[in-house]
Amino acid sequence: MQAELIAQDGQLQSSAIGVREDQPLSVRxxxxxxxxxxxxxxxxxxxxxxxxxxxxxxxxxxxxxxxKGALGVIPRLSGDVRIFGRPVDAARARFAFVPQRASVDxxxxxxxIDVVMMGLYHDIGLFRLxxxxxxxxxxxxxxxxxxxxxxxxxxxxxxxxxxxxxxxARALAQxxxxxxxxxxxxxxxxxxxxxxIDVLKDLKSLGRTIACVHHNLTTVTEYxxxxxxxxxxxxxxxxxxxxxxxxxxxxTYGGRLAxxxxxxxxxxxx
Amino acid sequence: MIDxxxxxxxxxxxxxxxxxxxxASVACALPGNFLxxxxxxxxxxxxxxxVLPGIVVAFLVTGVISAWPMMIGAALAAILAIVxxxxxxxxxxxxxxxxxxxxxxxxxxxxxxxxxxxxxxxxHLDVEHALHGxxxxxxxxxxxxxxxxxxxxxxxxxxxxxxxxxxxxxxxAIFLALFWKELAISTFDPAFAAAIGAPTGIVSxxxxxxxxxxxxxxxxxxxxxxxxxMFICPPxxxxxxxxxxxxxVAWSVVFAAAAAIIGYVVAGYGxxxxxxxxxxxxAGMIATVSGVxxxxxxxxxxxxxxVGEAAQ
Numbered sequence: 210m211q212a213e214l215i216a217q218d219g220q221l222q223s224s225a226i227g228v229r230e231d232q233p234l235s236v237r238x239x240x241x242x243x244x245x246x247x248x249x250x251x252x253x254x255x256x257x258x259x260x261x262x263x264x265x266x267x268x269x270x271x272x273x274x275x276x277k278g279a280l281g282v283i284p285r286l287s288g289d290v291r292i293f294g295r296p297v298d299a300a301r302a303r304f305a306f307v308p309q310r311a312s313v314d315x316x317x318x319x320x321x322i323d324v325v326m327m328g329l330y331h332d333i334g335l336f337r338l339x340x341x342x343x344x345x346x347x348x349x350x351x352x353x354x355x356x357x358x359x360x361x362x363x364x365x366x367x368x369x370x371x372x373x374x375x376x377x378a379r380a381l382a383q384x385x386x387x388x389x390x391x392x393x394x395x396x397x398x399x400x401x402x403x404x405x406i407d408v409l410k411d412l413k414s415l416g417r418t419i420a421c422v423h424h425n426l427t428t429v430t431e432y433x434x435x436x437x438x439x440x441x442x443x444x445x446x447x448x449x450x451x452x453x454x455x456x457x458x459x460x461t462y463g464g465r466l467a468x469x470x471x472x473x474x475x476x477x478x479x
Numbered sequence: 480m481i482d483x484x485x486x487x488x489x490x491x492x493x494x495x496x497x498x499x500x501x502x503a504s505v506a507c508a509l510p511g512n513f514l515x516x517x518x519x520x521x522x523x524x525x526x527x528x529x530v531l532p533g534i535v536v537a538f539l540v541t542g543v544i545s546a547w548p549m550m551i552g553a554a555l556a557a558i559l560a561i562v563x564x565x566x567x568x569x570x571x572x573x574x575x576x577x578x579x580x581x582x583x584x585x586x587x588x589x590x591x592x593x594x595x596x597x598x599x600x601x602x603h604l605d606v607e608h609a610l611h612g613x614x615x616x617x618x619x620x621x622x623x624x625x626x627x628x629x630x631x632x633x634x635x636x637x638x639x640x641x642x643x644x645x646x647x648x649x650x651x652a653i654f655l656a657l658f659w660k661e662l663a664i665s666t667f668d669p670a671f672a673a674a675i676g677a678p679t680g681i682v683s684x685x686x687x688x689x690x691x692x693x694x695x696x697x698x699x700x701x702x703x704x705x706x707x708x709m710f711i712c713p714p715x716x717x718x719x720x721x722x723x724x725x726x727x728v729a730w731s732v733v734f735a736a737a738a739a740i741i742g743y744v745v746a747g748y749g750x751x752x753x754x755x756x757x758x759x760x761x762a763g764m765i766a767t768v769s770g771v772x773x774x775x776x777x778x779x780x781x782x783x784x785x786v787g788e789a790a791q
Contacts, residue, residue, distance in 0.1 A: 243572075244572045277670060280673075280674050281673065281674075282670045282673040282674050284569075298676065301674070301675055301676035304674075306670070306671060306674035306675075307671075308668060308670040308671055308674075312668070312670060313667055313668045314516075314667070317516060317666070317667045317724075318516075318718060318721065318722050318723055318724045318726075318727045319663070319667060319722075319723065319724055320722070320723065323663075323723070323724070324667070327660075327663070327664045327667070327668070327671065330660060330664065330675050330677060331675065333660065336657050337660075338659065338660070339660075363722035363782075365722075379671075383675070
């Protein structure tokens, strides 16, 4: 499949969203702005079912903003977003969002298991507190990320990689069909990266759809099936083999990615 | 000491201020836990400014000086302030701190103007009193001893602040209990809370309203010094005792009550022990004790850790 390229003059592709329940995430014309300047501008994207998609772009390209805007975590100026064919508010139980690890205060008085139980929010129900069944479920999720031994450790006493695994366990507790992770590999050790990718591949084998904001260009082809290249606007979208090309990367990163580095990336992943 | 506790004077003069001190301290400490964790601890201070126009408008509408209308007015003023902060933040694209500063000072100034322009001279609308209560004056004339606690006629003569604060404390506690999950999730990870569709806006607004109501009820009874101290000191002390949210809240209740009891006793009897004739301000001493407890916890608390210290 050809990667879709969007011309700089703003010839934007737009098509009406049909109600397609097999489409995990459909975004049309998403624009989010902080102040006068749009952080992401008129983005169309479709994550394909059962695939792992990398959201790639330089710092400040709006990768996190794209995710948070699509999920209604931050207000959007315009755009239509469907999750499994339904508006986001009607589909909140079907997706799990993992924010950037650095976005929360890990000094918060909670243990790992307390954080994972937050993923059982809808299960527990309004005005109710977690019971022993929920604790068992949370422990199961922690052991899936190799963190069962740390269930009762205060989260501030965990390493960065362990904290990231706790976040992943919380997403597992949500038992969603679509997983959206914001830089899950940022600042984690090699063992954690391995553990996380194994869990994500397990999810994929169960037919779940996954998308990650991803920084390390050298692992894109190894980990992901598809790529969404962003720099405020969408640069390209499609299967990694065709989309993750030197030309698209140059268009995405501009001068910020030195040509030698680019060659390096392409050769490594080639 | 036992003799003093059994004397009619204790029940008449000391018991009501101690109970009121405990109720006010705990009512403020409960929401204070979440304000502290959200780094909004000074919102209690700010709310004391916002409530002024609410109190004045409540008086102008009802024409009477009565605690309940004033508390409703204060709560409405707090809601108005939240809405204005959000509108200014969104339209003006400024940071929340700046929006808060603008709204709180403007509403306070509006309250002063309202107070000045309205004809309140015929009735003595004592805002000073609302801001600086007098704990020692809240005595129970009808009490003749501990037996009065079972005498309905005598109980009817209890200072009205006791019932009022008991209602407010119950309300705050029920709010925390019902929205415990939402408060915890949205305080720890607001983006996640929004993504799962937890009612973050309602919970945040509810927290500020609970804070406002606790502040106004406590101001009326015990003055602003205790209110500001109790929003911060007991929760901060409790944070140094445990790494679990439920236990932190429980500890904060213990510290708030302890500060109220120790503070009142030390203020009332302490100077006598050292040979001075006069007692000192109970409100001031309660706030001081809460600060001392925090200091002790900083030195000896089991989970004290410097901010930013590397995790092991």
